[in-house]
Amino acid sequence: MNPRSDAVILRCADATVRLSPGNGGRISGLTVAGHDLLVDGDEYGSFPMVPWCGRLRDGVLRHAGREYEFPCDAPPHALHGLGWTAGWTAAALTDTAAELSFDLGAPWPFGGTVTQRIAIDAHGLDLELTISPAAVDFPAQAGWHPWFRRTLSAGDPPLRLDFTPAWQELRGDDYLPTGDRVPPRPGPWDDCFGMPDGVDATLTWPGRLQLRITSPVRWIVVYDQLPQGICVEPQSGPPDGLNTTPQIVTQDAPLRVRSRWDWRLLG
Known part of the structure; x- marks a missing residue:
């Protein structure tokens, strides 16, 4: 599907958000003061990861004594959940906010609904994902996978990422956490980090934003690890967390995750 064919545009002050509900419910563009912050393209932008984040080992969910299999789109694992390749429905639109929804269906065996809310103001974005079961309780995760440009203009210094995690999940040869935690190591990274007081990361495009x-x-x-950009992904659990650190979603306790992106111009 052409991600621009159903585009929803949100605007406030000098910032514009372009949403593509039909292409994974993603933010396909974010422009601030004329700067495009996200990598452009059908598979890029910033997309929600539901009902799991990152890799699911061997595409298998083990829950309540049963095994459920999912397509291994990143062999040998299943990647990023089911919402990022699905069509979402847009509703509750205003000039500065939108609500997108996605019904969890096959191959997901439990049913349920995901709601995503995106709101823009003069200084940033508020993001929220909610996973609600239909009837049966199930484990779930939610998070975002943004691709940020390395530079905002030709000849600029590259993007700098600053964050202070408490630990790094030791990664095995299969690119999944081994269960051990180690002091944070220098990049390059395809790694998960723990921030027990909440995620707090700053991206700086020197002299720009x-x-x-x-x-x-x-x-x-x-x-x-790719030249297209850098991904900085807040999420409610580590890769394969549905199996290793499951959070059970119930009708009385849906999974709700939030993130705030605040920007300021430099120079």
């Missing part, structure tokens, strides 16, 4: 990402969630994945 600074963006601070905060969230109450305790994990952040950083991926910086």
